[in-house]
Amino acid sequence: MLIHCTAEGKRVRHYGHADVVLSFTRYLRNGRICLRLMAVENGVETEPVAVCTVNLPNVPMRADEVAIKTWSENIGMLGWLMDQGVVSEPLHYAYFANVFIPVCSLLIREDLVIEPHD
Secondary structure (H helix, E strand, O other): OEEEEEEOOEEEEEEOOEEEEEEEEEEOOOOOEEEEEEEEEOOEEEEEEEEOEOOOOOOOOOOOEEEEOOOHHHOOHHHHHHHOOOEOOOOEEEEEOOEEEEEEEEOOOOOEEEEEEO
16 A cells, blocks of 8 residues: 655555655675665654565675565565565575575665665
């Protein structure tokens, strides 16, 4: 469900029981995209609700690809991101720590930030 309002110029979306905005940063180790959902209160970003991606430094990926965390608290994350038009269907899967991790194309570039995140 898309809510038609903004928080600091970003599109506010609904995830679970929270209003969230997408936060794009980069992992320090290799500069890949880190995608997080940030809570919104009174039109301002407050705290992380979820980290949507996982950094896989030893897995070859294109610059516009992201590895989506789909286990533990992120069950359902891939479907939500696809429904929101944020990522494509999985292009391939990476096997790491006994988990198949979907690797998708990032479909939007809004609010992409170059600041590193660990």
